[in-house]
Amino acid sequence: MSKTIRIGTRDSQLALWQAHTVQDQLEALGFTTEIISVKSTGDLLLDKPLYELGITGIFTKTLDIAMINGTVDIAVHSMKDVPTRLPKGIVQSAVLPRANTQDILVYKDLDFLKSNGTIATGSLRRQAQWLHKYPSHKVVDIRGNVNTRLQKLEDNPWNGAIFAKAGLERIEVLPPNHIDLDWMVPAPAQGAMVVVSMENDAFSTEAVRKLNDSTTDICTYVEREFLQILEGGCTAPIGALAKIEQDNLNFEGILLSLDGKQKLMVKKSIPANEYINFGKLCAQEVLNNGGKELMVEIKKELA
Missing domain, CATH: 3.40.190.10 (Periplasmic binding protein-like II)
Structure with missing residues (x-):
């Protein structure tokens, strides 16, 4: 089977750059592609902070719907914009090599x-x-x-x-x-691009998987697991950064109060091949050291 892979993207300059990067890599592998751009709710509603819109994945929701409706086959996102739980039927197919995280x-x-x-x-x-x-x-x-x-x-x-x-x-x-700002801990998955596809679309999913960078995949997995356990998204000041250096995975994660006065941090290092559940363990350490109470306060302030 062969088909044209329709690449969904937002229509900002950066989003289109990301989509064209994926397009170039897929076409270099011999696949035929087409780029389809759509406006997202997050781009259209510029008068409110993200957390006030009450939607997780505000920059991805429109493309999720386009994929589920069959308008596009895959979607390219800045990974930090993507909810840690993907909609039913949509799967993460590739994480591209990471750019600058700062x-x-x-x-x-x-x-x-x-x-x-x-x-x-x-x-x-x-x-x-x-x-x-x-x-x-x-x-x-x-x-x-x-x-x-x-x-x-x-x-x-x-x-x-x-x-x-x-x-x-x-x-x-x-x-x-x-x-x-080398002192500022970035957002989980900052600097990484992710491509998602429909779980039942074996052709597109297998094509995109050829673009996956395993190092970036592992690091962003740990960061996003940390975020998911802390119940973050756009609704809490959470930062996380994982790096693989000499077969070790070094991790730094933070949770802060909205006013910045309270700061909870975790720093840990493990062998890189033991990364499964590592983000969860780091998040639980933060929660046990005052993070549970702090998350309750944050949710009250944002309600």
């Missing part, structure tokens, strides 16, 4: 770091970590795709805005006026 600050000047300032981010994780380090600063919400957020920073009197470095590098809009 967050960065795009700034107008850096003098404010020594005094008061205003930072823009739509992420509770980034907000909490920033306020933990700079408690006198103010954080304002910012929404939209990468280009929209860069323009909003330019148009507003904020001192800076926080971005994932990988996204700006991929579409070549990384400005010179940025610094790496």
Whole structure:
């Protein structure tokens, strides 16, 4: 059997870059593909923070429906946007080699770091970590795709805005006026791209599996398991990063209060081939050290 694999994607510049990357790799293997772009609810509703929309997977829901309806065969996502539980009938087929995992600050000047300032981010994780380090600063919400957020920073009197470095590098809009936030723990699966397919579509699923990068697959599995146990998604300040170095898997995970005043952290290392359930064990350690109570407080504040 042979068919044209229809690749579903959001229509932002970054999402299209990701879809074309998958398209190029599949066509290099001899498959025929077509890109179909759709707008997601997350792109259309820019006036509310993600957590207020009450939907997990807001950036993936439209593509999930398109796959289930048979409009597209596979979908390409920034993996950090994908819920830890996929809809029934949809499976993770490949995780591509990971790009840069770091967050960065795009700034107008850096003098404010020594005094008061205003930072823009739509992420509770980034907000909490920033306020933990700079408690006198103010954080304002910012929404939209990468280009929209860069323009909003330019148009507003904020001192800076926080971005994932990988996204700006991929579409070549990384400005010179940025610094790496090497102290900030990234979102689970930040910098990774994932491709999903329908479980009953053996042709597309097997084709996409040829693109899987095992190292990135293992690391993001651990990070997302940590997130799932903590009940995160877009609704809590949770960060996680796993790295495989010399056959060891090194993991760092955090959970913070919304105001950044409380910070729970876990750091552990195991042999890389023992990764199954490792994220769960790390999450349970955080929960047992005050995380259960903190998650209750976070949910109350966001209700």
